[in-house]
Amino acid sequence: MTDYANRALLPGGLRDLLPPDAAFEASVVSGVMTHFAAHGYERVKPPLIEFEESLLDGAGAATSSHTFRVMDPLSQRMMGLRADMTPQVARIATTRLAQEPRPLRLSYAGQVLRVKGTQLRPERQFGQAGIELIGSDSPAADAEILVLSAESLMVLGVPGVSVDLALPTLVPVLFAELGITGALAERMRAALDHKDTAMVADAGEATPLLRALIAAAGPADRAIAALKALALPPAAAQERDRLSRVVDLVRADLPGLALTVDPVENRGFEYHTGVGFTLFARNIGAELGRGGRYLAGGSEPATGATLFMDSVLSALSRPKAKARVLVPPGTPRATAQAIRDRGFVTVAGLEPDSASTAEAKRLGCGHLLGADGIVEIH
């Protein structure tokens, strides 16, 4: 298969997964969901398409410009093709499952579609698999989501899993406490986004603090120590203490996990209301997933994480394929079943003369069922 053929047949950013990738993706999703289920996360499955206003409500508004729309001929209302499953799961939690006890643990896996890809993620369709923990404001909830999503990657065998922690609520709280508002706040937000230590000189008395926040970014233990050394006003200090607590809890569960903290990181976390994080793997440029705290249905404390299955797959090597045995036509079903039960894949010959070594080779079978049993073909 060439890229040219791919381009000619399908719209840009869409692709066919071929053997063995399609089966591998399914097995990876299944593994992740099994991991989540063992921790009490129960699966939900929202539809691919729903009314635009419920799909783009709350945090879903961020995906508005990425969302394909179609008219519903039944209701004459506009529907959207989901570009993100998270708002759908929040909708389910706060409506259909509003009466279920809290904290509510839900998981999901499915495909999403986007009108346009980005430079970092040119795909317009990809799989998401994730978890949501709804109804708890506890740091233990933040830690559980981070640990489970990172651990699910480790269990799959993703090499060099690392997590970048962010605290998108810290800077707004700090600015409010320091009286940094209006145009100055916007300029300082941009300066922090670009880690521009020169530009923060305009912040007056707050300049040393903002420089220290930029400098604090790095490995979690050092970053937390640096943040603890700062004289933060009360609300900002509370944010920092919460982050520190989450890091402690994660460390206790996954002591080997590479953790970094960037206290001024904000981009991509605009809808988050507390600790957020991004999952990476060694040698993979793209994010493998992200998560963080938000308000489900606009008011209920929640935290969750989503894995991007295309990036996860790119971080994994393909497993060895099962051995294939060509089985002559007329082989009793029980005989072939016994071979499958031994872990082989059977490929049935359909024509009377089809059980030959040459035919097995042609069909990619390394084995042939002969009169004396299974013969390996060299």
Add this chain to the structure above:
Amino acid sequence: MTDYANRALLPGGLRDLLPPDAAFEASVVSGVMTHFAAHGYERVKPPLIEFEESLLDGAGAATSSHTFRVMDPLSQRMMGLRADMTPQVARIATTRLAQEPRPLRLSYAGQVLRVKGTQLRPERQFGQAGIELIGSDSPAADAEILVLSAESLMVLGVPGVSVDLALPTLVPVLFAELGITGALAERMRAALDHKDTAMVADAGEATPLLRALIAAAGPADRAIAALKALALPPAAAQERDRLSRVVDLVRADLPGLALTVDPVENRGFEYHTGVGFTLFARNIGAELGRGGRYLAGGSEPATGATLFMDSVLSALSRPKAKARVLVPPGTPRATAQAIRDRGFVTVAGLEPDSASTAEAKRLGCGHLLGADGIVEIH
């Protein structure tokens, strides 16, 4: 959850699958795909959306009126949301995998969307899981597809699986040989569709034969015997002999399978070029799947079958849920893992006082991890 709530939140014919149904559906799809894979069927995964003209090519044309369209902003061409995965798999087989050895065995599973539901199938989104066997014209190929799809339902535990066989090519061939053409052919086709033995009186000399064909419908052994007793012209006889051969091969593999034959059935098989079939289960009105012979890419002999996962699920009882254990906060990760390894689901308490019997009950946990190990709650 009430039906009312369902209607209020989502467009008609679309729904949320909630716990435990969503997880159960995923496990059933996984089981079916594992069964197919063991027989050499390799999974492909086409995108949810592709160019209208490739989606609606050939057999896909049948789904044209069911297909949602959106404009692709990249290419300015129209795209369709798949209403059926079969044409996509045929496209993959005859383009990207054109150079792969034949017969080519492919499997697939995914969601499809339809503009409108039907009376029998009001859902506008449902899961398909299926197999395609491409590049063989052999009756053994027809039998393999039928056996595998029926057997996959049996392995899942679907009670009373039965298969209705059709031979949509028989009547056209017979009409051509008997010189039944034009308006008479249309009227006789309608008469056969309605099993109207009075109306076939207009067929002149062919009337007894058409009546005998209608009367032959029933359990496969009796139907095949009745067909063999008929003096059919050569091409029609060849069709009948092929059907008989397929029945023999299916009987040899699955002697217990309930098989019926309706030699004049045509509806729903318009795009088929040979033996077709429908899968049913005891007490379930809807079809669980269907399959049959067709031409992939307009010229390559192929046969395949699709299961409709919503109907398959309705035929199965839900498995027993795993026992849930509430685990106090601060429980070492290895301790909780050991509990999961014993087959329990663990639910972590998030607040310091959360590991009580009352809390376990509130969270639907039948067990609690105490100082002396796991305690069952009564």
